Amino acid sequence: MTTPFRIFSEINELEKVIVHRPGKEIENLSPEYMEELLFDDIPNLRIAQREHDEFVKALSSKGAEVVYLTDMATEALKEEHVRKKFITEYLHSSLKHLRYDSGIYYSLEEFLVSKPPAELVETVISGVRRNEVNVKSEYLMAEMINHDFPFYLDPLPNMYFTRDPAAIIGESISLNLMDQKARKNETLFLKYIVKHSHDYVNKDIPIIYDKDDGFPIEAGDILILSPDVIAIGISARTSPHAIEKLFRNLRTLKTGFKKVIAIQIPKKRAFMHLDTVFTQVDIDKFTIHPTVMKIAAEMDIYILQENKDGEIEVEKRNDLTKTLKECLALEELTLIPVGDGQAIEAAREQWNDGSNTFALAPGTIITYDRNYVTNDTLRAHGINVIEVPSSELARGRGGPRCMTMPLKRK
Structure with a gap:
């Protein structure tokens, strides 16, 4: 039975996506408990909601169906x-x-x-x-x-970052074990939606990873680069154990994905997930944090794949560009630096998720308006950039990709 999910790309034309409009949970943030709830500041809820409404308009501007997690x-x-x-x-x-x-x-x-x-x-x-x-x-x-x-x-103020608790991978879903206590209950909503909502009940949806599998993994680290290849960040929130277990499950269920590129990134607040330093914006173009760009030729990268005997093997690589070109069969590849590669601009705009873009279609992306240096750089590389207001949404330390959980792409 064909499942109602279909994600084999980061950039193919968006058809359906889940979001969550910030609500009363934001009003339960207070200075004393901000850090425990993973916030650095308290957003103005009314402005954040207006900004999110503009974000939803941008998501639907090319015909995609936007559904709300609460509904x-x-x-x-x-x-x-x-x-x-x-x-x-x-x-x-x-x-x-x-x-x-x-x-x-x-x-x-x-x-x-x-x-x-x-x-x-x-x-x-x-x-x-x-x-x-x-x-x-x-x-x-x-x-x-x-x-x-x-x-x-406890309130769940991070809920408007619907990306992390679950991920559609091909026609399957990963119900993730969140690393931080403040976010562990978010996955439960997706579990009940998949098992009990009228759209999905009795659809025999393959669960490719379960939060009870024991190792943390968050979907901000999972990028579906092609029908064959997934990139996953080894980060502060995603363990190598979870990545390998996910790959084994992908192969067991015969999903068609042949390789996982596991990329180790610095375990820092500004480098929370892979998609905070690296996202795909077109077939052969990616945004990247300049700090990562500097070490792109000497990173710790691991390719998980099956050998000719059907056994899983791991190959270590170091060069990000060469690895991507090889795995995606690209002759050329462009890495576009946040903040035009300038130190101060890059640090400022990376803090406000300059790398965290969301593609509506190949070469058409949504970004925060505050990252205007990065946005101009992207336009100079031929990318159609749709800016959304972000003065309050950005205070949660997540960008447009973080605020979406795509269900279907063409």
Whole structure:
């Protein structure tokens, strides 16, 4: 049975994509807990929402269907027994440290079960403050000690970066184990959408990786370069173990992908995922951070593929350009530096995700308007650049590619 997913390219014409409009979860950010929730600053929600609306207009400008994660999750949870199962799984994941405090657990369960699907989805994404629910803990001293922390269920302010929790690879889906505690529950929404929404239920969708597989991997590190080749970053958020396990699953399920190019990138905040330093913008053109460009001929790169006996082998390479040209059968390849390769401009615009572009079609991409030096450089290389406003969206440290989970490309 053909699945409703189809992603064999980073740049082919976009047909369908999932996004999440920032919501009340952003209003649950406070200076004291920003770092724990992976933010460096607090976005202005109203402006961020207006910017996201402009982003959605850009995504649909070439005819693509844009669907909202909250709508899909609401539809997936319409049946009461599915909602209860979701709530149980969500609470077990969120309250591991309180699992044996049945007072808190059952109070929150009762609070969530009472909500209709749309309100339930909004509530778990927004987070549950301690003053929103009456809880009687079994352990009085523990409740008094923990009372300074304002949440029973943490908000999910990174949810508008829909890229990372799951990835469509060919006609399969990877349900990722997120590396950071603040993001681990995001994958659960995609799991229930795939298994219970009317678009996907009974479609026998292959799950190529599961969050229970044990090793962290995030889709910001996964770039589908061709029907044969995937590039995956070995980063602060994606382990080499997960990459190899994913490749083995790809081969077992006979997905058609023949090679994985595993690229080690610096484990720094500004180099969070592979797509924060490197994205494809046309058949033979890529954006790249100048720091990576400087070491492009001496990187740690690993090619995973099957040998003639059907066994997986790993070949080590060092030159990024040569490796890409070889694996993608390209005679020429252009690496376009962020900030036109200038040190200050590159550092500033890389911080605001200058490399994190999103392709609507070959040679047509969406970028943040604030990265005007990079955008002019891309135009000089023949790329059609569609700019979207980004003063507040960029505060979450993610760009246009981060805010999308493509479901179908031509």
